[in-house]
Amino acid sequence: MLKKLIVFVFCLVCIDSVANNGYNLWLQYRFIQNEELRLNYQSNIQKLIPVGNTESIKVGLEELKRALNGMLGSEFLSETHDEYANTLLFGSEENLSEDIRIQLGNAFNEINDEGFIIRSFSVKGKKYIVISGKTDVGVLYGVFNFLKLLQTHQSIEKLNIVDSPKIKIRVLNHWDNLDRTVERGYAGFSIWDWHRLPDYIDPRYIDYARANASIGINGTVLNNVNANALILTPQYLEKVEALANVFRPYGIKVYLTARFSAPIEIGGLKTADPLDPDVIKWWQDKAKEIYARIPDFGGFLVKANSEGQPGPQNYGRNHVDGANMLANALDPFGGIVMWRAFVYSEHDTTDRAKQAYTEFVPYDGQFKDNVIIQVKNGPIDFQPREPFHPMFGAMPKTPLMMEFQITQEYLGQSTHSVFLPKLYEEVLQSDTYRKGKGSIVAKVIDGTLDNKRLTGIAGVSNIGNDINWTGNPMLQANWYGFGRLAWNPYLHADTIAEEWLRETFSNHEDFVEPVKEMMLNSLEAVVDYMTPLGLHHIMATGHHYGPGPWVSNLSRPEWNPVYYHKADSLGIGFDRTPTGSNATAQYAPEVASKFNNLETCPEKYLLWFHHVSWHYKLKNGETLWDGMALKYQEGVNQVASMRYTWKQVKPYVDEERFNEVDMLLNIQYKEAKWWRDACLLYFKQYSKMPLPKGVEKPTQTLGYFESLRFPFAPGN
Template sequence: MIRNLFLGLLFCGWTLGASAEDGSRLWLRQDTTASATIDCLLHSQTLNIAQRELNRSWKGVPVTLQLCADKEHLALGKDGYTIRTDKNHIVIGSLSETGLLYAAYHLIRLQETDIDLGHLDIKEKPAYEYRILNHWDNLDGTIERGYAGHSLWKWEELPDVLSPRYEAYARANASIGINGTVLNNVNASPEILSDAYLLKVKALADVFRPYGLKVYLSVNFASPMVLGKLATADPLNTEVSEWWKKKVYEIYSQIPDFGGFLVKANSEGQPGPCDYHRTHAEGANMLAEALKPYGGIVMWRAFVYSPSDNDRAKQAYLEFQPLDGKFLDNVIVQVKNGPIDFQPREPYSPLFGAMKHTPLMAEFQVTQEYLGHSNHLAYLAPMWKEFFRYVDPDMLRAVAGVTNIGDDVNWCGHDFAQANWYTFGRLAWNPRLSSEEIADEWLKQTFTSNKDFLVPMREVMLESREAVVNYMMPLGLHHIFAWGHHYGPEPWCEIEGARPDWLPSYYHRADSEGLGFDRSGTGSNAVSQYPDSLANIWGTLDTCPEEFLLWFHHVPWTYKLKDGYTLWEELCYKYDTGLKEVRRFRDTWNQMRPYIDTERYEAVAKRLDIQVNDAVWWKDACLLYFQSFSKMKFPKDIEKATFRLKELKKVHLPITNFECPGADILPRKE
């Protein structure tokens, strides 16, 4: 059965013979009864936090915290640090107080992950100056693509009431090196810039500041019209630019370390400079000029698409690449990792590498909009590492993650979804860390270092994303989700009056001949936006990697793949394999009961039950639907369908209230 998508707050339980466990402590579950000697000659809010964390949790030799302005630490920058053992003593050095805080958390992490602490000689420097979470939180407390309750930000209570979770949030981010947070949805309400809301934003900024966490805001480009009652938002209009300069001055008068603006413009109905026949560069530069005197930045999203005869995968490139070199230096163009929209697998966006004279930042989606929401275990490090196989980390100036955090007790809805928040922070600091290293770190800190738990659950995490791809959209299939909420399959979806590029058939192109979107030179030619070295491989059917096959090619059902199976057979085996893999994950988890607390064990077990049943749903829906085009038999050794296609086509999940969807016609199989 397709089970309840929102299971609510988790119940309190106990670790084995220890304290209650509800997931709220995330990966910061270390013992707080340590009594090591921690020395620091200076005092400030940030340094006091660093000392407090070490005083509570560090169990080793004495530690000294030192602010250092020597050549070595200048080269490491304000967030970098050193940690060195000097006989029976550890010295932590950094150019800044925030760097010392990051180092304190790293030293505790080393202790909690069983690293040899006897001969430390560590030099750390973050890969990116800007390591930013994007909250898609609305002012009414809802979260667009939020699967863990309502917003953390209780706007109706601010600025007078400060939830203790605000500081806990800042602490969690500091522990993994995240240094910025955009508080509100990219589909922004102008009201966030009103005087009343800026006081609320200031209250949050004051809580976050000691943890090195800067506040940013998403802004609506039409704010001068809504708040300032101007007749236009034309970026070349003097009154408009002056309104923004005045508003920026007001912000910095209250929040002197304000980070800047994130802007979604001229996409999905949002206002922007193109409404006035201006370019994205002209719009971004107008805001950048207002922020420049204060050190603020503009993050201008390249997620744009509009009704067009062009392949949607081509549109961001067509709109932004001609603007390369025309943005001011405090504008960073924020580009989704793939050219469509956070699919379980996409090739990287061709804008990376095509805008050599423009600072770029990658936008990853931590919240699992297209990966089973908070019901499915999907460790995303392998996805993001796949992106970095094609995109040199040094090519980027910054990274952003669309967060999966809500007000659920365990923050992320699924205990294993916490791993993706953690992973984003660790890769934002060092994109060359491996998926295995990060999984080990997170498992040891969040659950236990017991190898009987660690080894099998690390394997589950590392294989989970590929399993999701297999049971949802293998071989390069993409965007065949149910309408609106993107939970569950609906490759047959047709909505009267909907734009073609909002519908699955636009992407899968299934017909009697075959399956897939032809983006080769004989199709939309989207492949030409990539470097020739890749375009020549991806654009040819026989050399295209099979994971991207149906992304770049319309492939005949009878086409033979490298393993000798036809496309139809391979498609069947992929869906069947995905289902078998997630069943194996559930079986593995069932063996983990002795190693962790009852509450978290049961919470994850419930979600794995949902995931298995969802995998059955995906397999049956997609294979039965595509069989209506291929007219080919299922291989004898794959699991027979549980449901009939006509039953599955009756399933319509509520977009805003997922209460036991499909329960009447999708009986529990497992």
């Protein structure tokens, strides 16, 4: 018997040591070890009362049971409590009793249709915590926010929370293909198993919906922007319908990327000209077909006339013609068109950064009301750091939605731990000066700057079928952080980091504080060891994995890294001032004058806007060459510090996730040194200057780094 007991205990220890594979994301619902806190929560929540019987209320009840049983123990909730038991009641405004509505007062006037109220009070000697909203989806958001209070060990004694999302459309863009490959995906294959749909519903779809609802994401674009027209055929629409049915109770609408040439490829037409009557009718009929299956279908995302994708310009038409044609087809059903502004042409050799502004700004005010232009955060392409896109300060008559990348195409992919909400915050807080000081990008995106009805934000997903969803447990924070900033673009990255750490790993201060600092410093680290002082797009081509500043042989000039850094014997950097491409003229005068002047241009954008001498003195007194080399070294040193921090918090992390992150940080450190050595050896050819003191000497030659090949790098 003793032998059996020893074996049983040993097995329990083994299970505990490998039990957390990261699948539960930030919805861990760990048992609360602090007995005083746990008993306090138990005393305040003795009874659950759902008000209403919709699918959203049902999934809210299931989430509460799952979470409370996990955090407080499975025995405390009982159906036999007397009528004066402290009650957690949740339901929409129309289903509440008059007594409860009176207690909530005017709070319903302060929220929109997706907002929620969480309030504690007593009525006739009975204590209540009430979660409510104008809609059941709003109630569900409130349920998740209430559970976050418990997960982060906050008081629930005197609750008075009134909150609403500030942005209407909050979507994930999945660059997932129908064969389950994921463009720029670094966490395995697509989670959409198209072959088994519609009859096989993977439980992961439900957990995906739970995770998104918990952070307020209300839409998902299921397929790649480089679209396959087959997604619009009946065979696939049946599969899309099955996913829409899963997501609906969680407040998530499905959207599809529409291939502009679909009328030819699946419709049998000879043209996709947006002004052709047969093409117009084909899209109208397709919209009717989709909405007959999916009444709450969100609409289309479109990538047109970009990187070889078909579009209205193929027929001598413009972006307005294409977007408005699709918008007309969707308008009777309440659908929208998200028309991407990511365009650049091989025929414009002056500056790729100017192209989107040049193509779209002249059309300001000409798009239909249900068209929103989706603009990347910067004018090039998801670089570790870019100035904000000038379009955000130049189209007051047109709704613009932000496009952030959550997947890390240019930021070390899933092997590098980078906390992207720092990047998002930096962009959202940038001042466009369109209506004077304080006209920040966040106000453009949430519609408050120009009183826009249609508002939106999109994040290019980092989700795959890896067991932990994102390929690296630390990168779950970027999915989480995007959702939180989509809900409220004025949140601070440090708030988001602390929330996520407490929900995902531990509430212990000796864990939270050092790891939060590690996360907040991680973006600057990657900028320093990849693209310091405004360098950009010097990654290896195609897969964008690792450095490639030497690449110069691609067919289009703007695909070559040498196009962007312009290193020569005189200096380095892209002159975008009036003496160069004059891209600064696309910003408001206050912004342009700051960027144009070497004295006022922020050094983090120095080489983005200026071609600067190797001997130029930085603000710290270092020459540009020495300062740049030291920045590369600082990035490496920061990753070394991240590795040290992670090892110090080992007692607070389960073994499986600790080991996984530890190994990935080791890879990041190795690759940070690779970036430093390869780039400095390459640029040293032009500066003709020695490495400054404090910069480690490379152990390989430039020829070695140039010879590296990665034919099967993921996500390409």
